[in-house]
Amino acid sequence: MEKIKAGVVGATGYAGSEICRLLFAHPQAELAAISSVSFEGMALSEVYPAYYGLQDMVCGTQEEVVAKADVVFAALPHGLSQELAARCHSLGKAFIDMGADFRLEDEEAYKEWYGGTYTDKALHEKAVYGLPELFREEIKGKKLIANPGCYTTAVPLALAPALEQGLIETGGIVCDCKSGVTGAGRKPVQSNHYPELNESFTAYKVANHRHTPEIEQTLSKLSGEAMRVTFVPHLLPINRGILATCYGKLRPGVTEEQLWEAYRARYEGEFFVRLLPKGQVANVKNVHYTNFCDVSLFVDSRTGTFIAISAIDNMVKGAAGQAIQNMNLSFGLEETTGLVLLPPAF
Missing domain, CATH: 3.30.360.10 (Dihydrodipicolinate Reductase; domain 2)
Structure with missing residues (x-):
């Protein structure tokens, strides 16, 4: 099976960089492109020296991520994912939102708590809430997933x-x-x-x-x-x-x-x-x-x-790990793929 090409928008934030770390060891997915507004043109390993020699991909633009990826992880603040999600949807790409833009079903609640509106209500109706242990069957095969918070x-x-x-x-x-x-x-x-x-x-x-x-x-x-x-x-x-x-x-x-x-x-x-x-x-x-x-x-x-x-x-099950768990469900992979990690003993 050809590896899933994954892209990360906002790759230099904590959640985005954690996705890149976990994807490094994923046997059926690979990092295809990353972007960062703050560090465009810099290697991820320049921002996080722990990745040196292992994950040296250079941060490009959102457009490059969308073009190269089969699945886009958006590690962005609330209010910045809706347009990007619509672009990915139009191109048939899977989109996993790490922010809050697709988590709430009630637009009035989103207005109250986040001060925003739904720019494409039809697109919001297609989103599923990505907490696999509770909503696994709804997530399988879906291409627009709202990744829960921690x-x-x-x-x-x-x-x-x-x-x-x-x-x-x-x-x-x-x-x-x-x-x-x-x-x-x-x-x-x-x-x-x-x-x-x-x-x-x-x-x-x-x-x-x-x-x-x-x-x-x-x-x-x-x-x-x-x-x-x-x-x-x-x-x-x-x-x-x-x-x-x-x-x-x-x-x-x-x-x-x-x-x-x-x-x-x-x-x-x-x-x-x-x-x-x-x-x-x-x-x-x-x-x-x-x-x-x-x-x-x-x-x-x-x-x-x-x-x-x-x-x-909070950075794995509460963010990046759960996002990869949702990717696995979206693409029909074994849910635990790339995520079977033994906790450190001390």
């Missing part, structure tokens, strides 16, 4: 079995999440300046984060009813990782064993979701550089509180 991957995977089986109340769910600083992107700002970040741990965008409507959209589909959650993200002084601790109330009569049975049944056969043994707690260290999502379950029997904790690498 929090919006970690939270639904923590809660999916409990909501699908109606084991917890849909009201009052709290999603208490922590992220490594790479989630803020490569462009430096005061809050991720070393003296500000080091020895620090703080919440941000409390009850006002743009991932909120995306989380609620997915959870509503899982539960079959409109849902609202309390979502509070925090910034950790680490490079990588998302830890999502989600709290909900057990429905009357639900036992801890029922929860475990639901999670075992739901995630049996899911290579990238590792349901941890009772008593073990998900830790971001154990998923570094991989596409795994570790999930641990607890019940506070005194208060009837359900607690699900998930851990992912």
Whole structure:
């Protein structure tokens, strides 16, 4: 089989460069072209010296990426993908958007949270939401895929079995999440300046984060009813990782064993979701550089509180790895191709 030619727009950002790193070891895909507004004309290895001698491709233009690629990964800020997606669609190219432009089904929600509009409503209707463990059959063979964000991957995977089986109340769910600083992107700002970040741990965008409507959209589909959650993200002084601790109330009569049975049944056969043994707690260290999502379950029997904790690498399962997982599904490849990576032990 001829290798899939992949192009990355925005290749010098953290998510874009991570796609390039993962594609390097993909047996059935190869990097065909990359672009970067900030570093056009420079080799990727000049921006990221770790790639020296291995990934020395020079950053060109978006037009070159579209011309050379079978699939285009757009690692761009929100608002910049719609025109590019339309161009790829007209040429029959697959398009995987790492930004927010195609994630929300409701244009009014997009206007409220991102301040934009849908420039091509018909094109938006063709987009599918790319969280494979939950929407695999919808993704297979599709050419316009909205790749979820990091929090919006970690939270639904923590809660999916409990909501699908109606084991917890849909009201009052709290999603208490922590992220490594790479989630803020490569462009430096005061809050991720070393003296500000080091020895620090703080919440941000409390009850006002743009991932909120995306989380609620997915959870509503899982539960079959409109849902609202309390979502509070925090910034950790680490490079990588998302830890999502989600709290909900057990429905009357639900036992801890029922929860475990639901999670075992739901995630049996899911290579990238590792349901941890009772008593073990998900830790971001154990998923570094991989596409795994570790999930641990607890019940506070005194208060009837359900607690699900998930851990992912925000740059892999929360971004680039999931994008490649979606590419594999789009092109009919084994879903795990190029993504079977053993986490570092320390």
